[in-house]
Amino acid sequence: VDHQEGIADDETHAFFTRLMDEGGAMLWGRVTYEMMESYWPAVARGDEEAPPAMREWAVKLEAKPKYVVSSTRMNFPWTNSHHLVGDLRAGVQRLKDATPKGVLLGSGKLATELDRLELIDEYRFLVNPRLAGHGPTLYQSGLPATRQLELVSARPLRSGAVAMLHGPAPKANDIPSRPAPQSARWATAKAAWVGTTGITNMATTYASTT
DSSP states (O other): OOGGGSOOOHHHHHHHHHHHHHSSEEEEEHHHHHHHHTTHHHHHHTOSOOOHHHHHHHHHHHHSOEEEEOSSOOOOOSTTEEEEOSOHHHHHHHHHHTOTTOEEEOOHHHHHHHHHTTOOOEEEEEEOSOOOOSSOOTTTTOOSSOOOEEEEEEEEOTTSOEEEEEEEOOOGGGSOSSOOOHHHHHHHHHHHHTTSSOEEEEEEESOOOO
């Protein structure tokens, strides 16, 4: 998940801009926040040269509420930044309840913690056609058990990357005795967690190894 290895063309930036438009807030850990803070405000101000698609992302990110989980930093001066303090489960749940359009999560370590707390409602992966061969992996520190997901949609981009939306697979006692048609099952899955108050874990991936 090395962000420097991804395909950063106009279509990719437009994809993430649309995703951000659909969400109500961003949620990051300190490391991700500081990485974003070091570059995007300057792009939004026009201090950094950038193509239109990147500038649109930067301007919209400037206006979007940004929440940060950190135990080592207390001051977050970037516009519309907020420090999420106290118990992680309670704080994130309050944020979800207060954000009807949903929360976009974009930090690897924080995603692991929130997944362990079962606070993630859907997963969006942008899979790039590249083998990075280095860098951290998604959920590198592990989960207590395998998380079964269900594919809702997949859309190829011109670059060869594929944008995929997954939700949690139905639990065994929730599966009907007579399987519904594929389109009906997808519609049911969408109704269950797309468009509701929740957390979307978005990640750019390049290869998955075990």
